[in-house]
Amino acid sequence: MAGDQTESLTSSTNKESSTTEKVTSSSFQGVGNLIKLLPSGTVFVFEFLSPLLTNYGSCTTLDKNLTGALLILCGFSCCFSTFTDSIEENDKVYYGLATRNGMWLFSGSTSTNLSKYKLKFADFVHAAFSLLVFVVVALLNSDTVSCYYPSLKSNQKNVLMALPVVVGCVASTVFAAFPCTRHGIGYPRSTKTDSGEVRI
Secondary structure, eight states, X not given: OHHHHHHHHHHHHHHHHHHHHHHHXXXXXXXXXXXXXXXXXXXXXXXXXHHHHTTTTXXXXXXXXXXXXXXXXXXXXXXXXXXXXXXXETTEEEEEXXXXXXXXXSSOOOSSOGGGGOOOHHHHHHHHHHHHHHHHHHHTSHHHXXXXXXXXXXXXXXXXXXXXXXXXXXXXXXXXXXXXXXXXXXXXXXXXOTTSOEEO
16 A cells, blocks of 8 residues: 555656656757847847947937948848758758748759758748847847937836846747757857767
């Protein structure tokens, strides 16, 4: 009798442990997809140039136009990078752009079947949410806020603090539902060494 109860408790504990591991694994995978798809390079360029172009928030008309152009270019970069992919053949990596019929290589040729790299619905989801994440980060940057809508900085401090968190949670959920399978420009491919270790 006591043995049955012990076995039942052990089985219940194992099930709970297994469920916890699955939830944890799923959460980390979602965060990993979010980090991978965040336009980090584009954000870095924007954060580096934004103080210079906005004159540290004290904008003239020219500063606003230049900052607007930077926002458009960086936004385009976020979208464009999600539609790029790469293949590896004979220890050489070929980059290309996903199209309706397959992947169009930027240079070179390969014997790999490129039709399996064609556009998918998930690519547009990734592009939209990558752009959304960038827009939230860029438009809520303190210099951008001071330049374009200074009243928001003093009156809507809660919005400035809460919105990035909300968008980040939504984006991470979407990226977990539509995991990224592309290795585009700016996202290095992982390769396996002879010992079986994954190397980036």
